Amino acid sequence: MQRNKITSTTRLLNAIRQFNSQTGRDPYTRELLRLLRSWGYGESVLRSLEEAGLVERYRDRCSAGTRRRCVFNKLTEKGLDYLAHAELVMAIPTPKTREIAVDF
Numbered sequence: 001m002q003r004n005k006i007t008s009t010t011r012l013l014n015a016i017r018q019f020n021s022q023t024g025r026d027p028y029t030r031e032l033l034r035l036l037r038s039w040g041y042g043e044s045v046l047r048s049l050e051e052a053g054l055v056e057r058y059r060d061r062c063s064a065g066t067r068r069r070c071v072f073n074k075l076t077e078k079g080l081d082y083l084a085h086a087e088l089v090m091a092i093p094t095p096k097t098r099e100i101a102v103d104f
Contacts, residue, residue, distance in 0.1 A: 028070035054079035
């Protein structure tokens with residue numbers, strides 16, 4: 001997987017986890033994409049994460065007093081494992097320049 005794909009995946013999963021810990025509920029898609037400020041690309045990443053089993057998406061009422069239904073996003077156990085491992089990978093520094101040893 002490419003580094004930028006890992007970054008966007010990790011960012012999205014982190015956003016779901018942080019939203020859940022702050023509010024006590026799962027974010028619905030509009031809230032999540034507004035947080036990320038990424039509508040088109042964010043939606044495609046979200047769908048690919050659902051296909052990979054990292055995020056579970058389910059429909060429910062947006063709030064108790066309305067009839068409007070939203071698609072909520074929940075981290076799965078696989079998503080939490082991925083997040084833990086991705087954070088370790090992202091902590092590995094990438095070399096800025098290569099030093100070449102030359103013997104004369």
